[in-house]
Amino acid sequence: MHAPSPIKRRPSRQIHVGSVAVGGDAPIAVQSMTNTNTLDVDATVAQIQQLEKAGADIVRVSVPDMDAAESFGKIKLRVDVPLVADIHFDYKIALRVAELGVDCLRINPGNIGREDRVRAVVSAARDHGIPIRIGVNAGSLEKDLQKKYGEPTPAALVESAMRHIDYLDRLDFQEFKVSVKASDVFMAVAAYRDLATRIEQPLHLGITEAGGLRSGTVKSSIGLGMLLMDGIGDTIRVSLAADPVEEIKVGFDMLKSLRLRAKGINFIACPSCSRQNFDVISTMNQLEERLEDVMTPLDVSVIGCVVNGPGEAKETDIGLTGGSPANLVYIDGKPASKLRNDNLVDDLEQLIREKIRQKQQQQDDMIARSV
Ligand code: SF4
Numbered sequence: 446m447h448a449p450s451p452i453k454r455r456p457s458r459q460i461h462v463g464s465v466a467v468g469g470d471a472p473i474a475v476q477s478m479t480n481t482n483t484l485d486v487d488a489t490v491a492q493i494q495q496l497e498k499a500g501a502d503i504v505r506v507s508v509p510d511m512d513a514a515e516s517f518g519k520i521k522l523r524v525d526v527p528l529v530a531d532i533h534f535d536y537k538i539a540l541r542v543a544e545l546g547v548d549c550l551r552i553n554p555g556n557i558g559r560e561d562r563v564r565a566v567v568s569a570a571r572d573h574g575i576p577i578r579i580g581v582n583a584g585s586l587e588k589d590l591q592k593k594y595g596e597p598t599p600a601a602l603v604e605s606a607m608r609h610i611d612y613l614d615r616l617d618f619q620e621f622k623v624s625v626k627a628s629d630v631f632m633a634v635a636a637y638r639d640l641a642t643r644i645e646q647p648l649h650l651g652i653t654e655a656g657g658l659r660s661g662t663v664k665s666s667i668g669l670g671m672l673l674m675d676g677i678g679d680t681i682r683v684s685l686a687a688d689p690v691e692e693i694k695v696g697f698d699m700l701k702s703l704r705l706r707a708k709g710i711n712f713i714a715c716p717s718c719s720r721q722n723f724d725v726i727s728t729m730n731q732l733e734e735r736l737e738d739v740m741t742p743l744d745v746s747v748i749g750c751v752v753n754g755p756g757e758a759k760e761t762d763i764g765l766t767g768g769s770p771a772n773l774v775y776i777d778g779k780p781a782s783k784l785r786n787d788n789l790v791d792d793l794e795q796l797i798r799e800k801i802r803q804k805q806q807q808q809d810d811m812i813a814r815s816v
Pocket of ligand 1: 715716717719720721722748749750751752753754802
């Protein structure tokens with residue numbers, strides 16, 4: 446029910462990572478990376494499937510050697526979500542995963558070495574319709590740039606990125622996206638802002654090595670939030686020292702907060718206080734857990750009393766306002782029914798699922814009418 450996002454996105458060239466469009470007017474893609482051993486095909490497939498279930502648009506997998514490349518091929522056959530192979534230095538791995546159906550190569554052309562090897566990788570990418578992600582990281586800047594700048598700086602990150610881009614430009618290869626990550630929010634934001642003015646390709650945003658679940662979420666939200674507010678960013682990865690599924694959840698929550706993407710339930714809840722007429726925190730926790738499977742966008746407010754309840758409920762699809770002897774439920778902003786505290790979570794879940802069913806039906810009807 447909320448208005449569309451006021452953010453004006455930076456125009457960018459659109460590329461495709463498998464079936465997922467990145468850049469242009471495509472929704473900002475949310476991605477994560479596996480942290481299993483790529484040689485363990487079953488474990489890696491299981492983690493990719495969990496990420497896919499959480500809504501991941503793209504998943505990256507490390508491919509450190511040729512054995513891992515062969516595993517990658519087996520993994521690729523067993524999952525649906527597009528896969529990016531993360532490769533450093535060894536061009537032969539890139540050539541092999543290109544044959545095995547990779548959807549995007551994360552490799553820095555300047556690190557491949559001889560020009561004929563760069564040409565071979567770019568030809569393979571072109572032949573198989575695979576884009577490349579140039580990934581510059583403040584922790585692994587080229588030695589001469591470290592010497593020139595003394596320490597990682599935004600200008601050093603951008604200079605490094607432009608060097609890698611130059612390799613692709615010379616081979617007239619334009620199907621790429623770029624990241625300039627740093628663990629320092631100021632450095633990453635300044636580098637991305639500069640890079641955004643220099644190239645037309647999509648940007649992959651990330652604050653690298655951001656930290657654990659809480660600290661990394663805060664750091665990533667500030668850094669990526671500033672860039673997304675500027676309209677910069679076509680795909681995001683929240684780097685957390687945590688279960689990668691959390692990276693997907695945080696990524697979507699970020700985009701939902703900025704109204705850049707809608708997926709699943711957007712909850713609005715008060716922090717609760719002594720005025721609450723039901724246990725807001727416990728209700729919220731239970732609802733979030735029970736409704737994790739929902740992909741249909743829906744705004745739901747859960748507010749403990751009439752101070753803010755009716756106001757928030759007017760802006761949501763379903764709104765609960767605490768009251769005594771019963772709580773008031775709003776549907777589409779209008780008072781609809783009353784719910785007592787016994788069975789509150791069960792009753793609310795039922796109402797929310799019914800609303801989702803109706804929304805899906807409306808969407809199906811619209812599609813049927815337009816065919
Ligand atoms: S909405 Fe009511 S219950 Fe919730 S924090 Fe405000 S005053 Fe307290």
